[in-house]
Amino acid sequence: MARVFVYGTLKKGQPNYPYMKDRTHGIAKFQGRGITVEKYPLVIAGKYNIPFLLNTPGTGHRIAGEIYSVDDQMLQFLDEFEDCPDMYQRTPMRIEIVEWEGTSRAPEERPAVNSTLECYVYSTTAYQPEWLNLPYYDNYDSFGKHGLLYVLRESRVDKSQ
Numbered sequence: 001m002a003r004v005f006v007y008g009t010l011k012k013g014q015p016n017y018p019y020m021k022d023r024t025h026g027i028a029k030f031q032g033r034g035i036t037v038e039k040y041p042l043v044i045a046g047k048y049n050i051p052f053l054l055n056t057p058g059t060g061h062r063i064a065g066e067i068y069s070v071d072d073q074m075l076q077f078l079d080e081f082e083d084c085p086d087m088y089q090r091t092p093m094r095i096e097i098v099e100w101e102g103t104s105r106a107p108e109e110r111p112a113v114n115s116t117l118e119c120y121v122y123s124t125t126a127y128q129p130e131w132l133n134l135p136y137y138d139n140y141d142s143f144g145k146h147g148l149l150y151v152l153r154e155s156r157v158d159k160s161q
Contacts, residue, residue, distance in 0.1 A: 030101065041131075
């Protein structure tokens with residue numbers, strides 16, 4: 001099992017969360033909530049209002065998200081879903097635990113709140129330079145005050161990212 005930190009449309013309550021629950025893609029077990037140790041720019045970009053975490057450490061905000069334990073099948077699905085490595089790259093990042101619900105370990109082995117662990121994160125280095133001038137967010141919500149409603153893949157003309 002691998003740990004994955006999701007910050008965008010795959011979080012609970014967001015448009016692509018059903019993929020995380022769909023066992024035909026593998027297993028994804030919610031473990032808790034976290035925040036990136038380093039700051040990153042999280043922007044909403046493109047004609048489909050997609051959230052992108054730009055892999056530019058030290059700029060932006062600490063990003064809030066969810067930590068999942070996933071099996072190899074789900075990790076492969078997520079790689080394909082995130083168009084890895086072309087659009088997003090799966091990179092290890094340090095995540096500070098804000099809340100832990102995972103029950104797969106004995107209590108004495110569970111990570112403590114405020115401790116850090118390494119998770120895979122789908123971030124990108126393949127972005128337009130002008131994206132660095134977009135507003136930065138610390139907690140993505142597709143229904144947020146920004147008014148940039150995410151367009152589901154099945155609603156897109158070209159079905160791409």
